[in-house]
Amino acid sequence: MSAQEQAFLEYVQGGGQVETSDWMPAEYRARLIKFIEMHGNSELMGVLPEREWILRAPTLQRKLALTAKVQDEVGHAQLIYRVVEDLGKPRAACLQDLIDGKSKFHNVFHYPTKSWGDVGVIAWLVDAAAIISQKALLKCSYAPYARIMKKICWEESFHILHGRDVILTMMNGTDEQRTLVQEALDRWWGPLMQFHGNPIAQGDDPSFSWRIKSQSNDEARQQFLDGYVPQIWELGLTVPDPKLRKDEEADRWEYSEPDWAELKHVVTGNGPRTKGRLQLRRTSRAETDWVRRALLAEAA
């Protein structure tokens, strides 16, 4: 590492923030692009499980709310890809790498949505898990990314509201509805526990060293459990992990080891819905190509 790189590293580790036009080490730029692009991909792919339920939403109000959420998430993808573009990778290249399976997206978006209960659990708990990571990014050393995170977190908190409302309505409904919620929770718990990633020592995590993120994976998971397990329990739902309990003395949650092999398998393109959803992206990209060409021709 050159003296200039070393000085930069110390600057960001000391809480310094970096703007697009500032000098930055090539490795920092590459790490940022990879990290932020994965986030953009996740926003974009994350709408697909929910999209499947727009036409099947139980009421018009829910349909509108779900459509609005989908619009928000695609908007987040646009904002995030803009940050990546300013770092040097065009949006078209990000989309191409995504549909070619060369870049990743979050594990939770590789799974099917089997019932309306899944839609509630996704909006409530998946968005809750996501907002914990995103709030930690408000302190990211790369300032343009930290700034858009403010708007994104603000909108995500709407989604949690929407998700909780869906879940509470179902829990106050019939036994059949309560069963749908419990089944959905059973399906999503494993992926939710994997969501924040396997525990890596902070010193071994380059995203942490460059202060792209400021929270360890395990801290994020603890925060998620602390915030949401009591909310799950108070509704009379059961978390499908017999080992889950809070060690009050150590102020830490104990839980069964998440299935890291499954996480790896899923995010490397082998999830139950990975191929189908990427195919949908591919098809929609091809089908809308004429729109982009027409717009660019008109603008030229």
Add this chain to the structure above:
Amino acid sequence: MIFEVFRQERKGQSFQHAGSVEAPNKDFGDWYAREQYGRRGESVALWVVPRESVHEIDEFVDELEKNYHRVDGYPLKEKLKEARERAGTTATRDR
């Protein structure tokens, strides 16, 4: 084209940079800016500016050391201490 978007949260407040949008032309730039930064009533007005129109200045060289423009040009603390000693008074509170 890339447009930088500035938003005003309430009448009377200053416009603050919100982010940027990419669009094929000015009309789409306006629409994307509306969708990204005005959909939830979070703004009362937006400025949508082509990026190349924004000139950044980030060097402020003070060759003549015009410290009378700055707070550090007025070191009151030491002088006040001296003046108090001269007058034989003690500080009732730190001004």
